[in-house]
Amino acid sequence: MLKYQVIPVTAYQQNCSLLWCDQTKQAALIDPGGDIDLLFEEIKKNQLELAQIWLTHGHLDHVGGTDEIARTKKVPIIGPHEDDFFWLDILQQQCEMFNFPKVNNFTPDQWLNEGDKLTLGKETFEILHTPGHTPGHIVIVHHASKTVWVGDVLFKQSIGRTDFPKGSHEALIASIKNKLFALPDDYQFVPGHGPGGSLKDEALHNPFLR
Numbered sequence: 001m002l003k004y005q006v007i008p009v010t011a012y013q014q015n016c017s018l019l020w021c022d023q024t025k026q027a028a029l030i031d032p033g034g035d036i037d038l039l040f041e042e043i044k045k046n047q048l049e050l051a052q053i054w055l056t057h058g059h060l061d062h063v064g065g066t067d068e069i070a071r072t073k074k075v076p077i078i079g080p081h082e083d084d085f086f087w088l089d090i091l092q093q094q095c096e097m098f099n100f101p102k103v104n105n106f107t108p109d110q111w112l113n114e115g116d117k118l119t120l121g122k123e124t125f126e127i128l129h130t131p132g133h134t135p136g137h138i139v140i141v142h143h144a145s146k147t148v149w150v151g152d153v154l155f156k157q158s159i160g161r162t163d164f165p166k167g168s169h170e171a172l173i174a175s176i177k178n179k180l181f182a183l184p185d186d187y188q189f190v191p192g193h194g195p196g197g198s199l200k201d202e203a204l205h206n207p208f209l210r
C-alpha cells in the first residue's frame, strides 16, 4: 500500500510530499523545496529508504532542496518535463529574487512525458503533462489510491498563476479540464500549496473553472 505525508517547506509553505511503499519502505520525495533537515527527520522517523526525487515543475520553492538531497542520498532526480529546463537553468537567479538560500542549478537524471510510468517499490504512478503554470509542469497520478499530486496546476478554490515567462492561462485551463477532470471524479488531489480536496468539488465549485 502507498502511504504519504505532506510536509510544508520553505517560506512559501510548499507542500513537499514524502511517499512510500509500505511493503518495501522505498520512499520518494515530491517537490523538496527546502528545509532538508526536516525532510530527513521524517524519512528516518518512518524508517524509510529514500530512492527517488520527483519534480512537478521548475519553480524554486518546489525544487530548492533537490540538488543537495540528490547528492547526499545518491538518488536520481526525475521530472519535470523538459520544457521547464529554462527554469532549472536560472535557479541561482531565482534564489536572489526570492531571497532563498543559494542552491546549484541542476539537470534532472530523467525528464518526464505524458503517459510515462514511475515505480516506487510495489506501487506504480502515471504522468500527465499539464502545461500552463509552467510549460513543463507534470502531475503524478496514483490510480490505486485515487490520488493525484498536482503541484501548482490546481488549488482548492483556485488555480495556478500564469503570469510567469512562458505561462499560459488557456493552456492551464485546458490542462485542468482535459487532463485532471478527465480522471474519475472520486480522485483526490494534493496541491503544491494549501489544503487538497476532491477533483469533483473543484469541477463543481472552483470559481476559476466555471
Ligand SMILES: [Zn+2]
Binding pocket: 057, 059, 133, 152
Ligand atoms: Zn510554481
Ligand SMILES: [Zn+2]
Binding pocket: 014, 059, 061, 062, 152, 192, 193
Ligand atoms: Zn509553488
